[in-house]
Amino acid sequence: MDLVRYRVLGTTQALRSDGTVVPVGGARLRALLTVLALRPERVVPVRVLVDEVWEGEPPADATGALQALVGRLRRVLGAEAVAS
Secondary structure: OOOEEEEOOOOOEEEEOOOOEEOOOOHHHHHHHHHHHOOOOOOOOHHHHHHHHOOOOOOOOHHHHHHHHHHHHHHHHOHHHOOO
């Protein structure tokens, strides 16, 4: 896996090792990246992810919506970037 760096001050960004910005579109996808980047190499409970990404107002199927977001994040950053 290529090294990916994250910037979470201002607009959340992911950068490849050569400095190329990886487009992380959508506010919720950037929120998920931020929550995970602030807790490196730690297990983050689903409830915490849902609360942080949806700011306390989750959708009816929050677990399914979160799984979809994680899938999108893996497609953007690479499958190995987000562990289960």
